[in-house]
Amino acid sequence: xxxxxxxxxxxxxxxxxxxxxxxxxxxxxxxxxxxxxxxxxxxxxxxxxxxxxxxxxxxxxxxxxxxxxxxxxxxxxxxxxxxxxxxxxxxxxxxxxxxxxxxxxxxxxxxxxxxxxxxxxxxxxxxxxxxxxxxxxxxxxxxxxxxxxxxxxxxxxxxxxxxxxxxxxxxxxxxxxxxxxxxxxxxxxxxxxxxxxxxxxxxxxxxxxxxxxxxxxxxxxxxxxxxxxxxxxxxxxxxxxxxxxxxxxxxxxxxxxxxxxxxxxxxxxxxxxxxxxxxxxxxxxxxxxxxxxxxxxxxxxxxxxxxxxxxxxxxxxxxxxxxxxxxxxxxxxxxxxxxxxxxxxxxxxxxxxxxxxxxxxxxxxxxxxxxxxxxxxxxxxxxxxxxxxxxxxxxxxxxxxxxxxxxxxxxxxxxxxxxxxxxxxxxxxxxxxxxxxxxxxxxxxxxxxxxxxxxxxxxxxxxxxxxxxxxxxxxxxxxxxxxxxxxxxxxxxxxxxxxxxxxxxxxxxxxx
Amino acid sequence: xxxxxxxxxxxxxxxxxxxxxxxxxxxxxxxxxxxxxxxxxxxxxxxxxxxxxxxxxxxxxxxxxxxxxxxxxxxxxxxxxxxxxxxxxxxxxxxxxxxxxxxxxxxxxxxxxxxxxxxxxxxxxxxxxxxxxxxxxxxxxxxxxxxxxxxxxxxxxxxxxxxxxxxxxxxxxxxxxxxxxxxxxxxxxxxxxxxxxxxxxxxxxxxxxxxxxxxxxxxxxxxxxxxxxxxxxxxxxxxxxxxxxxxxxxxxxxxxxxxxxxxxxxxxxxxxxxxxxxxxxxxxxxxxxxxxxxxxxxxxxxxxxxxxxxxxxxxxxxxxxxxxxxxxxxxxxxxxxxxxxxxx
Numbered sequence: 001x002x003x004x005x006x007x008x009x010x011x012x013x014x015x016x017x018x019x020x021x022x023x024x025x026x027x028x029x030x031x032x033x034x035x036x037x038x039x040x041x042x043x044x045x046x047x048x049x050x051x052x053x054x055x056x057x058x059x060x061x062x063x064x065x066x067x068x069x070x071x072x073x074x075x076x077x078x079x080x081x082x083x084x085x086x087x088x089x090x091x092x093x094x095x096x097x098x099x100x101x102x103x104x105x106x107x108x109x110x111x112x113x114x115x116x117x118x119x120x121x122x123x124x125x126x127x128x129x130x131x132x133x134x135x136x137x138x139x140x141x142x143x144x145x146x147x148x149x150x151x152x153x154x155x156x157x158x159x160x161x162x163x164x165x166x167x168x169x170x171x172x173x174x175x176x177x178x179x180x181x182x183x184x185x186x187x188x189x190x191x192x193x194x195x196x197x198x199x200x201x202x203x204x205x206x207x208x209x210x211x212x213x214x215x216x217x218x219x220x221x222x223x224x225x226x227x228x229x230x231x232x233x234x235x236x237x238x239x240x241x242x243x244x245x246x247x248x249x250x251x252x253x254x255x256x257x258x259x260x261x262x263x264x265x266x267x268x269x270x271x272x273x274x275x276x277x278x279x280x281x282x283x284x285x286x287x288x289x290x291x292x293x294x295x296x297x298x299x300x301x302x303x304x305x306x307x308x309x310x311x312x313x314x315x316x317x318x319x320x321x322x323x324x325x326x327x328x329x330x331x332x333x334x335x336x337x338x339x340x341x342x343x344x345x346x347x348x349x350x351x352x353x354x355x356x357x358x359x360x361x362x363x364x365x366x367x368x369x370x371x372x373x374x375x376x377x378x379x380x381x382x383x384x385x386x387x388x389x390x391x392x393x394x395x396x397x398x399x400x401x402x403x404x405x406x407x408x409x410x411x412x413x414x415x416x417x418x419x420x421x422x423x424x425x426x427x428x429x430x431x432x433x434x435x436x437x438x439x440x441x442x443x444x445x446x447x448x449x450x451x452x453x454x455x456x457x458x459x460x461x462x463x464x465x466x467x468x469x470x471x472x473x474x475x476x477x478x479x480x481x482x483x484x485x486x487x488x489x490x491x492x493x494x495x496x497x498x499x500x501x502x503x504x505x506x507x508x509x510x511x512x
Numbered sequence: 513x514x515x516x517x518x519x520x521x522x523x524x525x526x527x528x529x530x531x532x533x534x535x536x537x538x539x540x541x542x543x544x545x546x547x548x549x550x551x552x553x554x555x556x557x558x559x560x561x562x563x564x565x566x567x568x569x570x571x572x573x574x575x576x577x578x579x580x581x582x583x584x585x586x587x588x589x590x591x592x593x594x595x596x597x598x599x600x601x602x603x604x605x606x607x608x609x610x611x612x613x614x615x616x617x618x619x620x621x622x623x624x625x626x627x628x629x630x631x632x633x634x635x636x637x638x639x640x641x642x643x644x645x646x647x648x649x650x651x652x653x654x655x656x657x658x659x660x661x662x663x664x665x666x667x668x669x670x671x672x673x674x675x676x677x678x679x680x681x682x683x684x685x686x687x688x689x690x691x692x693x694x695x696x697x698x699x700x701x702x703x704x705x706x707x708x709x710x711x712x713x714x715x716x717x718x719x720x721x722x723x724x725x726x727x728x729x730x731x732x733x734x735x736x737x738x739x740x741x742x743x744x745x746x747x748x749x750x751x752x753x754x755x756x757x758x759x760x761x762x763x764x765x766x767x768x769x770x771x772x773x774x775x776x777x778x779x780x781x782x783x784x785x786x787x788x789x790x791x792x793x794x795x796x797x798x799x800x801x802x803x804x805x806x807x808x809x810x811x812x813x814x815x816x817x818x819x820x821x822x823x824x825x826x827x828x829x830x831x832x833x834x835x836x837x838x839x840x841x842x843x844x845x846x847x848x849x850x851x852x853x854x855x856x
Binding site: 304306326328329331332333338340345346347348349350351352356360361363364367370371372414415418 | 570725727728729731732734735737738739741743744745746747748749805806
């Protein structure tokens with residue numbers, strides 16, 4: 001149905017796509033995988049009419065097609081749902097779906113009734129039974145995603161492109177989205193599905209196309225490949241090489257948490273963290289697993305002094321001394337470091353240079369009489385860039401210009417410059433490519449062998465199972481299991497993570 | 513669905529090629545280029561007397577800087593506030609209150625210069641401190657806090673002065689002559705009578721520019737303005753940084769008030785009316801983005817000088833002040849358009 005024929009695209013001197021040829025068949029779910037920078041998004045931008053100056057041609061049901069702009073692509077039935085949702089949160093569901101294409105009564109007034117009815121029908125097709133007059137900002141992430149899908153459906157999309165649709169969704173929400181995708185497939189919609197999460201791709205797709213360095217590597221029937229084979233195609237390297245060999249060397253206890261509570265709001269009496277106790281030894285990596293909203297992030301934040309101390313109860317002992325941090329800067333002084341989940345909103349200052357981002361946490365080291373010693377600063381920055389192999393043309397470019405993996409390395413470099421002995425990592429490999437992941441794993445294992453200790457929250461179970469000496473499993477803010485690596489399995493973790501599953505769906509905190 | 517991001521997406525790759533180095537340089541140093549352009553334009557438009565271009569007369573040029581000094585000093589403080597993605601609407605009122613305070617203390621209470629300055633500057637800084645504390649601890653937007661502070665400060669100024677201007681007479685039984693010399697005097701330099709205001713402006717600009725570029729505090733200001741959440745999680749004392757910036761901004765308004773009072777020989781509760789918008793205009797013309805996170809102090813000083821040249825040349829040509837207002841507005845929009853180009 002869609003044929004991509006020797007498509008190439010240059011940006012300045014860089015060839016982002018080299019002579020790509022493959023077909024998407026009618027009614028299939030076609031997954032596209034590849035590391036960051038492999039050319040996936042460039043191709044999607046061509047398919048959805050954003051880039052119009054490319055070589056080669058697109059054939060749509062045998063006819064040559066050249067979109068003038070995204071609206072033109074929409075008219076031809078191509079809709080794209082981006083990783084970052086494009087909804088206006090202050091408007092209602094209906095208003096979002098029909099934005100720019102509102103229906104009018106003969107008197108020139110908005111025909112709200114007609115639009116609402118239409119919206120209800122669309123939402124019902126997606127098994128979403130909510131009032132279309134609700135504002136989008138009150139919806140959960142998964143529901144917002146479905147509103148995007150509804151918007152695409154209202155355009156009567158023949159080809160739906162989903163770019164990392166699950167990156168912000170919980171397990172439950174992903175299940176629901178997959179059910180919707182499957183039913184759309186039965187209705188005959190063709191879909192292109194882009195994701196970093198290989199297990200999802202195996203679960204949902206019919207065929208998989210692999211890109212590497214802007215080149216087309218191959219298309220396989222999903223049934224005919226396994227995860228290892230796919231990774232080999234993507235990175236030219238074996239799956240086992242991803243994780244370094246870490247051996248636990250149990251040292252002294254460096255961090256002890258006793259009966260830790262975090263209350264949401266004293267009046268509501270809800271507890272994002274409820275009676276948590278554990279300890280962390282020198283040179284140890286502890287994994288924190290759990291569903292979205294289980295309290296993983298809250299645990300790390302509380303240890304780091306992010307939350308108002310009035311909300312925190314219980315004891316946190318670092319090297320035997322009780323600590324009550326009122327702010328992150330106190331935690332940093334005590335030797336903690338926190339690599340946040342969302343590097344763009346919580347970690348990096350996108351308007352600042354790579355160099356200044358790296359030194360912002362440890363700026364004190366470079367001050368004499370409050371004046372920054374630029375020579376010392378530059379030297380430290382150069383060393384960090386070299387040590388973490390950050391790929392940047394110069395330390396003096398804006399950090400926003402780097403790729404996701406390199407931005408994550410900048411985040412890490414910033415934390416490491418404060419010489420922490422306890423590292424708190426929240427989804428340290430979220431949304432970055434396999435190559436950068438391997439480098440980060442290697443770095444973490446180097447750090448622990450040098451005597452640092454790590455607490456790492458992650459939703460990627462293979463990562464947790466391979467990297468961590470012990471695994472804490474949270475469910476609804478409670479610690480439901482502590483598993484040593486030797487006898488932990490994915491099933492055991494999932495079981496502990498869903499111990500209170502019946503009520504989970506009611507209490508999940510929407511992540512905005 | 514995607515339309516908002518479109519122009520940027522389509523335009524970025526190719527436009528860069530055409531831009532070239534010259535274009536980049538012009539954009540990067542927008543305020544200097546603007547200053548240069550206005551300067552050339554003024555020479556062309558200037559009346560000529562006895563074969564001399566009046567505009568280029570050294571006394572005229574020094575006058576331009578002198579008249580830019582009050583706005584320039586306030587704009588320097590405003591730059592830091594705007595880099596923090598904030599705004600300070602109370603600077604004009606703080607100027608009035610400080611001028612009234614200085615005039616009242618020296619004329620009615622016969623105070624000496626040093627104690628007067630001490631009290632007035634402390635008062636100015638304290639108002640900024642309160643702005644900062646309410647903004648950070650009670651978490652009210654700076655627009656609202658400083659809007660309220662604007663009317664409060666003007667109200668106090670009016671009560672203090674009794675509702676009319678307090679004239680400043682220097683020497684004898686009046687205010688100390690030292691005040692006049694200190695804030696409205698001249699220094700002979702290379703045979704030229706250089707107004708002292710020029711030194712205040714230059715000193716403040718260089719000092720604050722150095723603080724912004726070369727100190728830990730300056731780096732923290734840029735970090736908080738760029739991403740407050742990330743700055744806090746990186747260990748930056750966000751609240752303290754903001755409070756210091758508001759305090760500094762308000763203090764600089766007090767300093768400008770001394771220049772103002774010494775120049776016009778009075779302190780009045782209606783002084784400094786509209787100065788907040790002039791300062792914001794200078795900052796914006798200087799290339800600082802209202803979104804926060806980036807900006808230059810020297811650009812804002814250029815902005816203030818550009819506005820001053822505009823006043824000067826139109827004055828030399830006897831053009832009504834109404835046209836000045838219209839031109840000023842057009843200039844602000846031009847400056848922002850050129851900023852947008854830079855962002856792309």
